[in-house]
Amino acid sequence: MNYKTKKQIAKISFVYIPLLIIVIIVLIPFLWALSTSFKTLPEFTSETIQYLPKKLNFDNYIFVWTKSGFAKYFVNSIVVSFSSVIIISLLCICNAYALSRYSFKGKNALIIMLLGTQMMPVILYIVPMFSVFKNLSLIDTPLALIIFNVLLQTPFNTLLMRSFVNAIPKEVDEAAMVDGAGKLTILIKIIMPLLKPGFVAVTAFGFIGCWNEFLVAFTFIQTQKKFTIPVGLKSMIGEYSVNYPALAAGSVIALIPPVILFAFIQKYLIAGLSSGSVKG
Amino acid sequence: MKLKKFSALLLTTVITSTALFTGCGNTKNASSNETQNPNDPATVTFWAASVTQERQEFFDWFAKYVHEVYPNITLDMLGVPGNLTDYRQKLDVAIQAGTAPDITNDFRPELVTNGYYQNMNDYFNNWADKGLINEQLIKSNKTYDPNGTGLYALPYSSQTWNMWVRTDWLNSINMKVPTNWPDFFTAVQKLTDKKNDKYGLAIRGGGGSANTLEMLMYAYSGVTNYFDANGKSTINNAKNVEFVQKYLVDTYNTYTSQDDLTKGWAELANAFQSGKAGIVVHNLGSAKSMVTAFQGDYSKFQAAVFPASVQGYVVHAGLMPLGLSMNSQSKNKDAVWKVMQLYLSKEVNTKYCQLYGEIPANTEAAKDSFFSDSPYMSVGVKIETDKSIKFNDTPYYLPTYSNIQSDMEANIQSVMSGKMTPQKLLDNWAAALEEANNEYRSQLKK
Numbered sequence: 001m002n003y004k005t006k007k008q009i010a011k012i013s014f015v016y017i018p019l020l021i022i023v024i025i026v027l028i029p030f031l032w033a034l035s036t037s038f039k040t041l042p043e044f045t046s047e048t049i050q051y052l053p054k055k056l057n058f059d060n061y062i063f064v065w066t067k068s069g070f071a072k073y074f075v076n077s078i079v080v081s082f083s084s085v086i087i088i089s090l091l092c093i094c095n096a097y098a099l100s101r102y103s104f105k106g107k108n109a110l111i112i113m114l115l116g117t118q119m120m121p122v123i124l125y126i127v128p129m130f131s132v133f134k135n136l137s138l139i140d141t142p143l144a145l146i147i148f149n150v151l152l153q154t155p156f157n158t159l160l161m162r163s164f165v166n167a168i169p170k171e172v173d174e175a176a177m178v179d180g181a182g183k184l185t186i187l188i189k190i191i192m193p194l195l196k197p198g199f200v201a202v203t204a205f206g207f208i209g210c211w212n213e214f215l216v217a218f219t220f221i222q223t224q225k226k227f228t229i230p231v232g233l234k235s236m237i238g239e240y241s242v243n244y245p246a247l248a249a250g251s252v253i254a255l256i257p258p259v260i261l262f263a264f265i266q267k268y269l270i271a272g273l274s275s276g277s278v279k280g
Numbered sequence: 281m282k283l284k285k286f287s288a289l290l291l292t293t294v295i296t297s298t299a300l301f302t303g304c305g306n307t308k309n310a311s312s313n314e315t316q317n318p319n320d321p322a323t324v325t326f327w328a329a330s331v332t333q334e335r336q337e338f339f340d341w342f343a344k345y346v347h348e349v350y351p352n353i354t355l356d357m358l359g360v361p362g363n364l365t366d367y368r369q370k371l372d373v374a375i376q377a378g379t380a381p382d383i384t385n386d387f388r389p390e391l392v393t394n395g396y397y398q399n400m401n402d403y404f405n406n407w408a409d410k411g412l413i414n415e416q417l418i419k420s421n422k423t424y425d426p427n428g429t430g431l432y433a434l435p436y437s438s439q440t441w442n443m444w445v446r447t448d449w450l451n452s453i454n455m456k457v458p459t460n461w462p463d464f465f466t467a468v469q470k471l472t473d474k475k476n477d478k479y480g481l482a483i484r485g486g487g488g489s490a491n492t493l494e495m496l497m498y499a500y501s502g503v504t505n506y507f508d509a510n511g512k513s514t515i516n517n518a519k520n521v522e523f524v525q526k527y528l529v530d531t532y533n534t535y536t537s538q539d540d541l542t543k544g545w546a547e548l549a550n551a552f553q554s555g556k557a558g559i560v561v562h563n564l565g566s567a568k569s570m571v572t573a574f575q576g577d578y579s580k581f582q583a584a585v586f587p588a589s590v591q592g593y594v595v596h597a598g599l600m601p602l603g604l605s606m607n608s609q610s611k612n613k614d615a616v617w618k619v620m621q622l623y624l625s626k627e628v629n630t631k632y633c634q635l636y637g638e639i640p641a642n643t644e645a646a647k648d649s650f651f652s653d654s655p656y657m658s659v660g661v662k663i664e665t666d667k668s669i670k671f672n673d674t675p676y677y678l679p680t681y682s683n684i685q686s687d688m689e690a691n692i693q694s695v696m697s698g699k700m701t702p703q704k705l706l707d708n709w710a711a712a713l714e715e716a717n718n719e720y721r722s723q724l725k726k
Binding site (some may be wrong): 254 | 329330333335357361362363364374377378512550553554563565568569573
């Protein structure tokens with residue numbers, strides 16, 4: 001066995017096979033959910049395990065989309081998540097630029113505070129924020145969810161974005177200043193285009209956080225037609241029974257926007273995450 | 281110039297979206313109504329717990345029905361999905377912020393003492409149809425009042441617990457549904473076929489385990505009182521310990537699946553319905569899912585009363601108080617009461633109980649043939665009406681009763697995994713119950 005063959009065998013044994021195992025472990029629950037979503041309830045509860053449905057049965061999708069109100073929940077989730085992500089991204093760019101480029105009193109304390117907010121469980125904010133939002137007449141409105149999402153997601157994403165801004169040399173700002181550009185012009189025209197990978201990373205994290213958010217949506221929304229997808233999925237889980245095929249169909253529907261988003265931003269995301277991780 | 285345009289556009293977008301998003305919602309104070317005049321338009325808010333799509337259809341129908349009967353009343357119905365813990369968390373936040381609904385259907389003793397519920401004695405006593413409501417259930421609901429007199433929830437049904445057994449499996453080993461505990465354990469043993477991953481029993485070791493274990497051990501021992509005359513708990517009596525030893529130690533993982541350790545009801549139901557377990561214990565609320573799973577083939581399964589205790593008689597857990605409660609801060613209590621009355625009417629009560637697998641509180645509704653003729657509902661009716669079946673005095677009224685059960689769940693798993701003895705478990709349980717009872721009694725004296 002020559003050196004090249006040995007190297008190939010080692011690569012297959014220590015890289016490809018472990019990676020394949022990880023991929024299988026990651027994919028099995030998804031494929032299982034996909035398969036379950038096409039099964040009928042008797043097929044699902046059958047005494048012999050059926051890995052694949054006997055035929056492609058779309059009844060569960062039709063049920064969750066039409067009868068269970070997923071059409072409404074889907075739109076609500078899209079509106080809340082996209083609105084939140086736009087605000088989060090804008091805020092993160094401004095915050096990150098300030099934290100990266102300016103020196104001011106209490107900067108380190110502010111960074112620690114931002115980190116500190118991530119250590120506290122969301123449930124702690126719920127009651128006080130509920131009272132505040134009630135006084136602002138925001139309970140049972142999508143705006144309440146958007147504001148809460150922005151509050152929850154901005155600190156972490158600010159710190160993430162800061163590492164991307166740090167990676168842009170200050171000389172770029174200075175060169176623009178020499179050409180007569182103001183701070184806002186530098187931020188919008190010079191920094192923002194260079195922050196594309198950071199923007200993608202923040203968008204991805206922000207979107208997933210907002211899309212999957214359950215607790216706040218469940219607590220703050222008091223009208224069924226305003227529920228979001230994670231709350232709607234709960235209605236498949238009854239007091240005494242779980243409609244697993246419908247739950248699986250709902251979960252697959254809920255997966256579609258994040259999957260599409262990631263398909264589009266994948267190349268930026270990988271570049272963004274790696275550049276953010278090594279330059280800070 | 282471009283920058284200014286951008287800033288102006290951004291500002292306009294923010295203001296417009298704010299207006300749009302806040303405009304989308306009517307920020308309602310859940311229990312708010314400005315009117316007290318009975319003929320003025322009124323909106324009544326009602327949050328129902330653990331609502332699935334099927335249940336939501338019932339509540340949507342009921343909201344329409346309310347409007348038909350009382351054109352000036354609009355029922356703003358919210359079916360809260362998820363389990364009771366989720367519902368309670370949502371309601372508790374709303375209570376603290378003063379946006380709780382007018383009507384709720386999860387009756388809790390702690391909400392009696394904190395003043396959230398309205399005492400409905402006056403409304404009930406002046407109601408022409410009060411005679412139609414099952415007296416036992418009224419009595420049971422009044423136990424949540426520390427004075428034992430206030431009616432804080434209008435009972436709409438009762439729910440009995442039972443065994444679900446695979447009749448076809450029992451037939452295959454020439455056994456009948458066990459009517460005593462020795463037969464029960466023999467059947468569990470004989471039904472087990474480990475090689476084929478089939479077990480005689482599925483034990484609830486996950487969420488809700490304490491509740492099931494508690495009613496089964498009393499069903500075994502035949503003890504009907506939770507506390508003796510000196511306030512000592514009976515939960516650690518010798519026969520209860522004997523049962524826990526047989527059930528959790530000798531049977532678990534020998535005649536049950538090992539993963540019973542973490543099974544909640546959904547997993548237990550799956551084990552039973554997919555042919556992995558021959559017997560499970562639950563209430564009639566799961567009947568619909570059983571019928572669906574077995575496609576209505578009653579030769580495969582049946583509901584059954586608990587086996588007779590070692591004393592010779594059958595003991596079931598006391599009927600848990602449940603009902604519709606009125607928010608004491610509600611601005612239009614008369615309209616709320618009208619909605620409640622309608623909920624208890626024969627038509628609505630029958631429809632509700634058929635859906636939920638419960639026995640109607642309206643005695644006229646309970647006469648419906650569905651309840652006496654249905655293979656499973658008739659078991660519930662038998663449990664409630666058979667004079668030979670005894671109920672124990674389950675202390676649902678203790679404000680921390682369900683917390684104690686939750687606390688015991690980890691200990692139950694310790695017993696199942698051999699890290700704690702049944703005696704130790706029940707001694708801990710008894711101590712917790714005694715403390716809660718003493719606390720409750722001392723509050724009564726104040």
